[in-house]
Amino acid sequence: MKGTPLSILILTLLLVSVAAKAQMPHDVLYMPRKTTCLALTYGQSSWNEYWEGTLKRDNLNIGTHTTQTASLMAAVGITDRLNIIATIPYVRTSTSAGNLMGQQGFQDASAWLKYRLLDKKGLSVHGVLGGSVPLTNYVVEFLPMSIGLQARTATGRLIASYTHAPTGLYLTGHGSYSWRSNIQLDRNSYQADGRVYNTSEVRVPNAIDLGVRVGILKSNWQTEVFAERFAGVEGDNIRRNDMPFPTNKMEMTTLGWYGKVQPRNLGLNVRVGYVVEGLNVGQSLSYSLGVLYQFNY
Amino acid sequence: MKKYTFLLSYRALIMGFTVLFVATSCDKTIQEPAIPAYAPTSTDANAGTWKTYVLTSPTEVAVPAPAATGSAAYQAELSSLKQQSATLTPAQREKVAYWGAGAVYRWNEIARELAARYNLPPAAGPDGKYPVPDAANPLSYPAFPFANPPYTARALAYLSVAQYDALVSAWHYKYKYNRAAPALTESSIKAALPATGIPAYPSEDAVVAAASFTVLKAMFPGEVPYLEARMKEHQESRLWAGMNVQSDLTAGAELGTAVAAKVMGRARTDGMGSSNNQSLTAGMIENAKKLGVTEPWVSQEVPARLPMLPAYGFLNPWNFDKATVVKLRPEAPPAVGSTEFQKALDELKTIQKNQTREQARIANYWSDGVGSYTPPGHWHRTAANAAHEARYSEVRMARTLALVGTALMDAGICCWDVKYWWYYPRPQQYGLKTTVGTPNFPSYTSGHSTFSAAAAEVLGHVFPEQANKFNAMAVEASNSRLYGLIHYRFDCEAGLKCGKNIGSYAVAWAKADGAGQ
Numbered sequence: 001m002k003g004t005p006l007s008i009l010i011l012t013l014l015l016v017s018v019a020a021k022a023q024m025p026h027d028v029l030y031m032p033r034k035t036t037c038l039a040l041t042y043g044q045s046s047w048n049e050y051w052e053g054t055l056k057r058d059n060l061n062i063g064t065h066t067t068q069t070a071s072l073m074a075a076v077g078i079t080d081r082l083n084i085i086a087t088i089p090y091v092r093t094s095t096s097a098g099n100l101m102g103q104q105g106f107q108d109a110s111a112w113l114k115y116r117l118l119d120k121k122g123l124s125v126h127g128v129l130g131g132s133v134p135l136t137n138y139v140v141e142f143l144p145m146s147i148g149l150q151a152r153t154a155t156g157r158l159i160a161s162y163t164h165a166p167t168g169l170y171l172t173g174h175g176s177y178s179w180r181s182n183i184q185l186d187r188n189s190y191q192a193d194g195r196v197y198n199t200s201e202v203r204v205p206n207a208i209d210l211g212v213r214v215g216i217l218k219s220n221w222q223t224e225v226f227a228e229r230f231a232g233v234e235g236d237n238i239r240r241n242d243m244p245f246p247t248n249k250m251e252m253t254t255l256g257w258y259g260k261v262q263p264r265n266l267g268l269n270v271r272v273g274y275v276v277e278g279l280n281v282g283q284s285l286s287y288s289l290g291v292l293y294q295f296n297y
Numbered sequence: 298m299k300k301y302t303f304l305l306s307y308r309a310l311i312m313g314f315t316v317l318f319v320a321t322s323c324d325k326t327i328q329e330p331a332i333p334a335y336a337p338t339s340t341d342a343n344a345g346t347w348k349t350y351v352l353t354s355p356t357e358v359a360v361p362a363p364a365a366t367g368s369a370a371y372q373a374e375l376s377s378l379k380q381q382s383a384t385l386t387p388a389q390r391e392k393v394a395y396w397g398a399g400a401v402y403r404w405n406e407i408a409r410e411l412a413a414r415y416n417l418p419p420a421a422g423p424d425g426k427y428p429v430p431d432a433a434n435p436l437s438y439p440a441f442p443f444a445n446p447p448y449t450a451r452a453l454a455y456l457s458v459a460q461y462d463a464l465v466s467a468w469h470y471k472y473k474y475n476r477a478a479p480a481l482t483e484s485s486i487k488a489a490l491p492a493t494g495i496p497a498y499p500s501e502d503a504v505v506a507a508a509s510f511t512v513l514k515a516m517f518p519g520e521v522p523y524l525e526a527r528m529k530e531h532q533e534s535r536l537w538a539g540m541n542v543q544s545d546l547t548a549g550a551e552l553g554t555a556v557a558a559k560v561m562g563r564a565r566t567d568g569m570g571s572s573n574n575q576s577l578t579a580g581m582i583e584n585a586k587k588l589g590v591t592e593p594w595v596s597q598e599v600p601a602r603l604p605m606l607p608a609y610g611f612l613n614p615w616n617f618d619k620a621t622v623v624k625l626r627p628e629a630p631p632a633v634g635s636t637e638f639q640k641a642l643d644e645l646k647t648i649q650k651n652q653t654r655e656q657a658r659i660a661n662y663w664s665d666g667v668g669s670y671t672p673p674g675h676w677h678r679t680a681a682n683a684a685h686e687a688r689y690s691e692v693r694m695a696r697t698l699a700l701v702g703t704a705l706m707d708a709g710i711c712c713w714d715v716k717y718w719w720y721y722p723r724p725q726q727y728g729l730k731t732t733v734g735t736p737n738f739p740s741y742t743s744g745h746s747t748f749s750a751a752a753a754e755v756l757g758h759v760f761p762e763q764a765n766k767f768n769a770m771a772v773e774a775s776n777s778r779l780y781g782l783i784h785y786r787f788d789c790e791a792g793l794k795c796g797k798n799i800g801s802y803a804v805a806w807a808k809a810d811g812a813g814q
Contacts, residue, residue, distance in 0.1 A: 060599035099597060101649065101730035101782070139657050142732055182325055186661035189413075189678070191668045196410040198678070199329045240438065241420035242668055243734075 025112040028161040031077030039073040041290035047282030053237035063097025081116035091147040106135040128157035143244040151180040151204040180204040192247040205232035222260040252278040267292035334397030336491035337690035344692040345469030348810040355469035358555040374542035382539030396534040400505035409670035415444035425600040435519030450673035450709040452516040457702035461695040463508040463556035471496040489538040500541040503549025506531040511557035568612040585720035593720040594739035610714030615703035616802035627791040641785035656780035663777035676752035704803035708751035733781035746775035746792025754800025
């Protein structure tokens with residue numbers, strides 16, 4: 001991803017300019033029928049302060065907490081208005097201080113169906129159905145080191161967008177509701193909601209996420225700024241000086257920028273996000289870098 | 298072609314809905330194991346003669362004779378009971394079923410819940426110092442108590458002893474006065490719980506509720522209103538169930554309160570008040586150095602936290618005397634840096650590199666760390682479930698928990714004595730990470746191993762047909778600390794050996810307490 005391949009990539013970008021598209025579960029782009037986009041993405045997210053309930057704090061026994069993610073994504077054009085998007089991530093956690101052992105492994109595979117419901121005079125509405133399942137039996141009760149929550153999820157999402165065709169300027173908003181399944185701990189008792197549950201089964205809060213993005217989309221490049229809001233619909237707070245737990249009501253508001261260049265088959269995307277406000281989460285600064293390749297067949 | 302595409306997208310949508318459906322079952326209610334009511338296999342009619350821990354005799358607290366069943370007063374009580382138990386709301390029915398699982402069983406569970414709620418180490422202040430919980434201000438931060446393993450071992454021991462001593466006394470009076478259950482005297486009263494065949498006066502439920510309340514309000518002084526509400530609900534549930542008349546409950550509550558007060562008299566002088574005497578640690582470190590521990594334990598937290606209850610090892614044990622605590626100390630641990638030490642450290646490094654999912658599962662299952670009811674709570678739960686499965690009477694259930702509970706507190710005392718005698722360094726001082734959190738006290742010997750082997754030894758005596766299972770559990774609990782990377786193998790092995798010896802004293806008590814197995 002670094003060094004030579006990247007310079008070749010940039011060179012390629014400068015040399016070719018035929019429309020190609022890579023798309024995501026929250027945007028309004030579609031792979032045309034008989035095309036598939038593969039993306040290999042590396043992301044890193046770090047925080048040294050977090051919200052313990054509403055209390056913002058640091059933790060000298062964690063220092064800076066880092067999550068690295070490498071994921072493989074495929075977006076398949078079933079028709080021009082129906083796409084399937086699937087992702088497999090490999091996640092690794094670590095800290096700069098203290099003695100909590102980092103965890104790593106394949107996390108949750110997700111798949112999305114995106115369908116254009118309406119497209120009229122630049123205004124479009126899209127429905128997205130998604131689901132995720134854990135790929136491995138990773139440990140869940142060791143937050144913040146655990147790589148995920150083990151919950152199976154199902155998400156319903158609506159996206160509305162307006163594009164000003166002459167300039168490529170667009171405004172997109174989405175709202176989703178995610179059902180998240182109960183999970184099993186290795187332990188057979190735990191504390192949540194101020195009581196002890198004498199079972200290994202844990203309720204993971206369902207969640208909503210919202211997003212607004214403004215940007216410019218041209219045939220071979222895209223730039224946008226976005227605001228995203230994620231919030232569990234219920235849950236408890238991390239108690240004073242306790243560790244996080246899957247029942248926590250996690251909330252965060254992220255501001256960021258996303259950009260993409262894809263002159264022909266090969267492309268590159270970059271995302272930067274910063275959590276400006278949260279509850280029971282780390283105030284993370286994250287970035288990711290993806291290499292895209294479009295197959296036509 | 299167009300038709301084909303349509304079909305494909307249609308299929309994809311169906312698939313999407315299937316994923317959605319499979320991924321979630323709509324009902325997310327957490328199902329906890331149901332704990333049914335039962336008629337005990339034995340009434341344990343002679344339990345009034347069993348040996349008590351603190352009471353010198355079962356008649357040390359007097360219980361007045363009840364009104365005769367033919368008396369007007371009792372008949373009035375019966376008709377009041379008939380009325381109260383005739384029709385129940387769903388909420389009342391739920392409470393009857395909840396408390397029907399067992400008085401000792403439920404109060405042990407409540408105590409474990411409180412232990413878990415209060416098992417949080419205080420956060421460091423802006424000055425980098427950790428505030429100490431204050432019993433006089435239990436609800437101001439940091440809440441009192443910090444219910445760590447030694448604290449919880451002691452709280453549960455006193456709870457179980459108070460329940461047991463009070464029930465032995467109650468059994469004495471039950472069979473002295475022989476007042477039958479209300480439903481047997483008045484056939485129009487339909488009891489909502491199985492008949493026990495045990496005389497109803499004084500009520501064992503009221504005895505246990507009041508004794509438990511008395512102990513727990515001292516152990517968790519911030520929870521008095523909560524505990525009062527639970528006690529009231531427990532007593533009322535007996536009326537709703539048609540199991541006790543009010544005078545059964547009143548006599549039981551008075552007996553339970555009085556016996557528990559005597560048991561708490563022992564608690565006030567058992568040494569807990571000075572268990573956090575940090576001025577002793579300098580001398581302890583000196584001693585360890587003299588014994589050859591070249592690199593004594595230091596706190597692995599930032600900022601460094603003072604070690605947990607360094608003088609807990611000086612508390613009064615239950616099943617032996619203080620001289621025996623010293624006698625029960627294990628052999629010396631390997632010298633730091635010796636071949637044996639290096640071998641143990643290398644084993645941990647190997648686990649760190651290749652921790653298997655099964656090792657992680659075991660480490661997590663037994664972690665019983667911050668926010669949990671601790672290893673003593675884990676073993677109380679195991680004991681309570683075993684006694685429930687065996688359909689023990691309240692008094693035999695209390696005896697089981699008192700045997701296990703005293704052994705667990707003895708294990709805590711002995712283990713803490715050893716820990717601060719050797720002041721041995723944690724593996725984290727040599728670069729090891731952990732997957733369960735590093736406890737803030739010296740390494741040698743393993744607390745989990747000591748607690749678990751002591752409890753398993755006692756449970757193996759009470760339930761001989763399950764002895765192998767309990768021993769296997771103790772070994773797994775012990776290994777869990779190795780897999781979690783916070784103990785050397787020799788910490789665990791020495792802990793298991795000590796724990797077994799400690800438990801054998803409670804077994805000796807059990808053999809001589811008059812209760813049989």
